[in-house]
Amino acid sequence: MSAQATRLESLFLLVRDGSSAQIRENAAEKLGEVAVRSSEACASILQQLRPLIVDKEWDIRVAASKCLDVVARSLRHERENVADLFALVSRTLEASCTALNLQTVDINAVVREGAPLLRSGGEEYQYATNLTEEERRIHAVKQRRLLLRRLSGAGGPIWKTREDSLTKQLLPRLNQDRMCGGAARLR
Incomplete structure (x- = not known):
C-alpha cells in the first residue's frame, strides 16, 4: 500500500471518527486538496465520500460537504474536468441508487401513498384583529x-x-x- 493510500485512509478515518467537528472538517479539507492534485485520487475520494454525505451523524455530513466544497472550488475554472466529474458521479449514482432516478419513479404511487410534510389546520389564522x-x-x-x-x-x-x-x-x-x-x- 502506498503512502498516498495510507494517508487517504487516515483522513477518511478522521472524517468518520474524529473527536470534534473541527478535526473532521480539517481532514475533509485535506481530502479535498488531495483530490484536486490527483485525478485518480479524486475519483476514489468522491466514491468513498458519497456514503458520508448521507451519514446519520450531522458532523460527518458537514465534513463531507467541506470536502466537496474544496473540490468544486478548484474545478470552477476547469470546464472539462467538471464535465468528467459529473459523468463519473452520475454513472455511480445510477448504479447505486436506482430509487432516486426520476425516470423510474411512479409519480401516481408517490401522490397516493405520500404523507404531507407540514400542513396547517387553520388554527393559527383564527384571531381577532383588535387584541390588547x-x-x-x-x-x-x-x-x-x-x-x-x-x-x-x-x-x-x-x-x-x-x-x-x-x-x-x-x-x-x-x-x-x-x-x-x-x-x-x-x-
Whole structure:
C-alpha cells in the first residue's frame, strides 16, 4: 500500500471518527486538496465520500460537504474536468441508487401513498384583529405551541412556559388567600 493510500485512509478515518467537528472538517479539507492534485485520487475520494454525505451523524455530513466544497472550488475554472466529474458521479449514482432516478419513479404511487410534510389546520389564522397587548402575548405563545406540536407530531403539550409553572405554583396560594380574605370579610 502506498503512502498516498495510507494517508487517504487516515483522513477518511478522521472524517468518520474524529473527536470534534473541527478535526473532521480539517481532514475533509485535506481530502479535498488531495483530490484536486490527483485525478485518480479524486475519483476514489468522491466514491468513498458519497456514503458520508448521507451519514446519520450531522458532523460527518458537514465534513463531507467541506470536502466537496474544496473540490468544486478548484474545478470552477476547469470546464472539462467538471464535465468528467459529473459523468463519473452520475454513472455511480445510477448504479447505486436506482430509487432516486426520476425516470423510474411512479409519480401516481408517490401522490397516493405520500404523507404531507407540514400542513396547517387553520388554527393559527383564527384571531381577532383588535387584541390588547396581553392578548397578543397569549396568542403568540399559543401559535408557538401549535407550530411545535405540528412539527413534532406530538399530541400533548410540547413545552411549558415560565408563566405556566408560576401559575401552577401560585394559583393554590391565590385561591387560599381569596378564601381566607372572603371568610374574614364575612365575619
